[in-house]
Amino acid sequence: MAALTPTEPPSFAQALHLVKLGTAPERYISTFPALSYDYAPNQPLSLARSYGGHAFAQAIWAASQGISTSNPDLHVHEANGYWTQAGFANRPFIYEATTLSLTRSFALRQVTARQPTIPSEECPFPESDAEKNMGPVAFVLTCSFKRRELGSGYGLKFDVEEYGGVLRKELDAHPRHVYLRGPNGQGLIRLADFPSIDVRTPDLREYNGGKRGTSHRRLHVYRASSGRLGLHPNLLAALHAYVSDRAGLDVLRHAFGVDEFGVSGSLNHKIVFHVSPEEMALDDKTWFVQEMSSSRGGDGRGLIESRMWSPSGTLVATTVQDALFRRAQAKLA
Known part of the structure; x- marks a missing residue:
């Protein structure tokens, strides 16, 4: 029987939920399918391409995992993502994160995302999916984190x-x-x-x-x-x-x-x-x-x-x- 999406639509926190895989390298697996145009609860996992904004946002969250605990005052400042392959909604994303630079007030992280070459047979996705053969890098993100600066803000207001x-x-x-x-x-x-x-x-x-x-x-x-x-x-x-x-x-x-x-x-x-x-x-x-x-x-x-x-x-x-x-x-x- 084909794997089905959850009966109830996931919350945003659930949709982006990640499970850490082992200790080194720093890797995470998504547990819920990425959004696709034809995503529907309790239906077979979609064969369609996934919504690009899902990988973009989830990679930001993956980059945050190694920062949030050790440096809780550092918050996302900027993110730049590159799609190199189409993402698919019927299998998990496997994210690998590395730290490029870390100071007391600034951090720069890189995340690469791959997917198994074959669809998943279960949903939510099991950690064992991360042991399947991986396709090429589908998405790359650089993400910076910055400590909040004190001082008054300035800028235009929306008209x-x-x-x-x-x-x-x-x-x-x-x-x-x-x-x-x-x-x-x-x-x-x-x-x-x-x-x-x-x-x-x-x-x-x-x-x-x-x-x-x-x-x-x-x-x-x-x-x-x-x-x-x-x-x-x-x-x-x-x-x-x-x-x-x-x-x-x-x-x-x-x-x-x-x-x-x-x-x-x-x-x-x-x-x-x-x-x-x-x-x-x-x-x-x-x-x-x-x-x-x-x-x-x-x-x-x-x-x-x-x-x-x-x-x-x-x-x-x-x-x-x-x-x-x-x-x-x-x-x-």
Whole structure:
């Protein structure tokens, strides 16, 4: 009988849960399947590619494991991930972490992720899956950790009025589900729900009328799906990284008028956190905003930039993502 996903959708902490393997080298195995477009509870493990933001966030959490206990005052400062192979939802990720530099106030860690060459026969994934033959490195992350600096903050506040009445309405009235056009004529694909996270996509067709490239915008608003998420500070940072990869390629599609594409996927994704963890906490009452745009598309690649704002209008994080984005018929303009 094929291995099934858990009957109940996992929480975010469960979805990113890691089990340490032995003592040296420092290795971890994921226990729950990575999110895929067709992820569904109590269904066979998906044969589809996994959501790239899952490996990105889980690698950040893996990098945190060797820091959180010995250096609890060091929190995620920046993460830069590179996808080198497609990830799959029907087998675990095996993460290997190493420390590149460690001082009293700063640490730099590297994480590589591989997967077994064959699907898992159990879910949650058993530690014995880590003994199977491993495929090539699928994802590489460098992640820095920094001690909080004292002093007042400064910076621009998010301008809600920029988008007229779109963000003044009840935000839970915006669509929960997002449908993307699949590659190679596969029709529409609905993004699966994120664990513990309620994400909505405001309709910006009126705002974007006639705007292309840098002027074109996409917004996501997100909050905890229930209560307040009591997560470790570095896992909380990983949550925002998890959201940040949502529908990034769709930004390029609309910003440059691309109707269809062949091969596509993220090449690398960088996130820089600007605030301390307490300013990133999520609950089910207030909404964070991700504001996305693109300044470049061409030569088979596209750049996706985003700013992630707290409910008080403070800039929480900035992301830059470079994606492989090949048009089926012609180059991007």
